[in-house]
Amino acid sequence: MIHLDFGTPLRNMPAILQGLLLTIELTVIVCALSLILGILVGFIRYQKTRGLYQICSVYVEVIRNTPFLVQIYLLYFGLPQFGIHMDRITAAILSLTLFNGAFVAEIIRAGIQQIPKGQWEAAECLNLKHMDILVRIILPQTIRNVFPTLINQAVIALYTTTLLSACDVRELMQTSSLLAARSFRVIEYYLVAAVFYLLLSNLLSWALGIINRKYFPSTGSIRR
Amino acid sequence: MKKKRTAFIKALLPMVLAAAVITGCSKTSTTTASTESDSSSASSSGTLQRVLQDKVLRVGVTRAEPFAMENENGELEGYDVDLANALAESLNVEADIQMLSLDARVSSLQTNLVDIVFGDFTATLERYQSISFSDPYTATGVRLLVRADNDSINSLADCDGLTIGIVKGSANQMVCEQYMEDNGINFEITFLDQHEDCVAALRNEQIDVFIEDGQYLEYIASQYPDDLKVVGDSLTAETYICAGLQKGDSDWKDYVDWFIFTINTDGTNQELYKKWFGTEMTIPLNPQY
Numbered sequence: 001m002i003h004l005d006f007g008t009p010l011r012n013m014p015a016i017l018q019g020l021l022l023t024i025e026l027t028v029i030v031c032a033l034s035l036i037l038g039i040l041v042g043f044i045r046y047q048k049t050r051g052l053y054q055i056c057s058v059y060v061e062v063i064r065n066t067p068f069l070v071q072i073y074l075l076y077f078g079l080p081q082f083g084i085h086m087d088r089i090t091a092a093i094l095s096l097t098l099f100n101g102a103f104v105a106e107i108i109r110a111g112i113q114q115i116p117k118g119q120w121e122a123a124e125c126l127n128l129k130h131m132d133i134l135v136r137i138i139l140p141q142t143i144r145n146v147f148p149t150l151i152n153q154a155v156i157a158l159y160t161t162t163l164l165s166a167c168d169v170r171e172l173m174q175t176s177s178l179l180a181a182r183s184f185r186v187i188e189y190y191l192v193a194a195v196f197y198l199l200l201s202n203l204l205s206w207a208l209g210i211i212n213r214k215y216f217p218s219t220g221s222i223r224r
Numbered sequence: 225m226k227k228k229r230t231a232f233i234k235a236l237l238p239m240v241l242a243a244a245v246i247t248g249c250s251k252t253s254t255t256t257a258s259t260e261s262d263s264s265s266a267s268s269s270g271t272l273q274r275v276l277q278d279k280v281l282r283v284g285v286t287r288a289e290p291f292a293m294e295n296e297n298g299e300l301e302g303y304d305v306d307l308a309n310a311l312a313e314s315l316n317v318e319a320d321i322q323m324l325s326l327d328a329r330v331s332s333l334q335t336n337l338v339d340i341v342f343g344d345f346t347a348t349l350e351r352y353q354s355i356s357f358s359d360p361y362t363a364t365g366v367r368l369l370v371r372a373d374n375d376s377i378n379s380l381a382d383c384d385g386l387t388i389g390i391v392k393g394s395a396n397q398m399v400c401e402q403y404m405e406d407n408g409i410n411f412e413i414t415f416l417d418q419h420e421d422c423v424a425a426l427r428n429e430q431i432d433v434f435i436e437d438g439q440y441l442e443y444i445a446s447q448y449p450d451d452l453k454v455v456g457d458s459l460t461a462e463t464y465i466c467a468g469l470q471k472g473d474s475d476w477k478d479y480v481d482w483f484i485f486t487i488n489t490d491g492t493n494q495e496l497y498k499k500w501f502g503t504e505m506t507i508p509l510n511p512q513y
Contacts (some may be wrong), residue, residue, distance in 0.1 A: 077424045077425065081427075085429070166416075184331070186330070186331040
């Protein structure tokens with residue numbers, strides 16, 4: 001009969017909460033950075049400007065079609081063999097931003113393509129320059145339309161941080177794993193971690209949902 | 225009003241059912257455990273009986289050359305693998321060997337995923353509180369692996385302020401933390417998932433020292449003779465490698481202990497050791513018969 005002892009995780013709660021804090025920090029930083037990167041790359045992929053389009057296409061296709069674990073291994077353990085050294089947090093943020101940025105880029109590109117041509121034509125009639133149209137008319141509408149998908153991607157970004165345990169970044173997963181290895185209370189620690197991830201992802205989608213309703217209301221969600 | 229009440233009851237019903245099922249399940253498992261211990265006074269959990277009945281011995285190994293590794297055909301081979309096959313042969317059953325990560329060794333026994341773990345598994349008092357071990361079948365000392373051009377490190381005492389790499393789930397974690405406490409030296413410990421990650425990190429200068437079994441480190445140093453070297457006397461008294469077993473199954477433990485006694489006295493163990501490690505076992509095993 002397996003006897004579950006939740007006292008051990010409770011006693012080590014400060015360490016677990018530190019890991020939770022790092023997970024939250026990483027998720028927020030990565031979401032912000034990958035949004036910027038994704039918008040830039042999405043634009044370029046939509047515009048199809050000569051040289052940049054090829055580079056961005058290679059980037060998006062490679063990143064989207066390889067597992068994140070492989071990417072973090074290559075970045076952290078592979079690059080130093082070519083002389084590029086970076087500390088663990090930098091490698092973590094860089095790899096996560098690249099990974100999520102590729103997905104956000106595709107989301108944004110699809111969003112721009114969905115904007116009806118009428119918007120472009122009307123803006124051109126008003127003699128606005130192409131860049132102006134993109135930034136001031138098309139982009140706000142795009143973000144409004146794809147925001148739910150971006151919320152989804154933010155939750156995916158949260159779960160991808162768990163794979164950082166491969167290079168010993170002490171976020172929630174690695175912290176739980178190390179504590180479990182020390183005390184052999186494996187089920188208890190991972191249950192606690194699961195509960196934290198559940199709360200965190202619910203909090204994340206709820207908070208982003210509020211931002212969605214407030215700043216990017218679509219007709220269906222305007223409170224009357 | 226009636227509608228609201230029935231709706232409330234309808235919502236409550238699945239939760240009550242779920243709670244009943246869960247408590248029912250745990251009750252059933254306790255009753256099965258007690259009936260097993262009543263009916264067969266010989267075996268408390270019946271691993272030996274189960275292995276003989278199902279004709280398969282489930283073994284867990286960990287990738288630590290040359291204890292267990294994959295050859296070019298993708299098959300597992302190594303010192304631990306040979307021992308597992310010898311044990312299965314003695315029982316006249318098949319061995320189903322699977323690779324585990326280091327921190328899965330204890331949990332795989334606790335959750336009955338495998339019957340026995342031959343995984344470069346050091347028996348420590350902490351581990352003995354959760355699982356059981358067989359008698360030792362080999363012994364090793366914990367040493368340091370450093371880069372070949374690093375002459376300043378000869379033992380753990382020289383590691384003040386450096387970064388040490390340890391595989392997650394290894395017994396060496398306790399050894400290093402104890403050393404830090406006892407000697408007032410401060411170094412940073414990095415926990416990585418696999419042995420080869422630590423070797424790569426050492427060569428990339430991301431860590432300065434890799435602490436692991438002396439035997440394993442000698443093997444790694446022989447693979448990279450120009451880059452890495454093994455230094456330091458054994459950090460601890462000899463650590464004894466035993467097979468991991470589930471707790472509370474004394475029949476199975478007796479069988480495995482006698483198996484190990486047999487291979488020790490008839491020379492099989494020494495032969496296999498020489499085959500995989502290239503040298504003879506120098507540390508005498510305890511208990512000596």
